[in-house]
Amino acid sequence: MASRDAVTYLLHEQREIIGYFTLSAGSVSKDQAGDRRLAKRAPNPIPMVLLGRMGVHVAHKGHGFGWELVRQAIRRAASSAEDIGARGLMLHAIDDAAQSFYLHLGFEASPVTPRLMMISSLDVATTVASLE
Numbered sequence: 001m002a003s004r005d006a007v008t009y010l011l012h013e014q015r016e017i018i019g020y021f022t023l024s025a026g027s028v029s030k031d032q033a034g035d036r037r038l039a040k041r042a043p044n045p046i047p048m049v050l051l052g053r054m055g056v057h058v059a060h061k062g063h064g065f066g067w068e069l070v071r072q073a074i075r076r077a078a079s080s081a082e083d084i085g086a087r088g089l090m091l092h093a094i095d096d097a098a099q100s101f102y103l104h105l106g107f108e109a110s111p112v113t114p115r116l117m118m119i120s121s122l123d124v125a126t127t128v129a130s131l132e
Contacts, residue, residue, distance in 0.1 A: 006052055009076065011069055019056040019065050021073040023080060026050030026090055028118065034111040038088055038120045047084075048118070049077040051091040070105070078124040088120040 006024035010017055027045035039046060051073050056065045077089040091107075093099035093115040102117045103109065106127045110116035119127060 006050075009072065011065060011072070017057060018060045019054070019069045021054035021069050022052035023073065023077055024050045024052055025084070025086070028090055028110070028116070032110045032113050032116060033118060034108075036108060036120075037122065038108075038118060042087055046088075047086045048088055048090040049080050049084075049086045051077060051089060074105075074124060074127055078121060081121045081124075086121065088118055088122075089124065090116065090118045093117050 006022040008020055008022045011019040026048045028048055030039045030042065030044045030046065033039040033042070033046055054069055054073065056069065074089065080086065081088065089107075091102065093102055095115075099109065099115055099117065105119075106123055107117040107119045110118065
């Protein structure tokens with residue numbers, strides 16, 4: 001964080017860290033975005049917010065904290081996208097199960113880059129509402 005390459009957000013309770021996620025600036029090429037609303041009339045590369053690492057402490061898995069982290073990450077990313085002019089949120093799903101999870105939330109997979117997932121800023125409100 002000292003280099004300001006990414007910002008880490010913590011989910012904690014009584015000073016015990018339950019989980020975390022990171023956000024940073026990112027971009028995707030129009031080829032990676034494919035033929036979707038995200039790429040229409042966009043610069044190349046397309047400015048995005050990148051959801052980087054995210055995790056829940058093993059002692060707290062299975063208690064719904066993952067959903068809370070995703071909800072908070074998407075809300076912060078949407079706010080950041082408005083502030084800095086990004087077109088959406090992107091992430092790299094760690095495995096097929098994670099990719100299915102993000103597809104269920106409204107993210108779309110890149111047609112050329114495996115496990116690269118994206119959602120436009122315009123679609124984020126629907127996703128946030130589904131997580132409430």
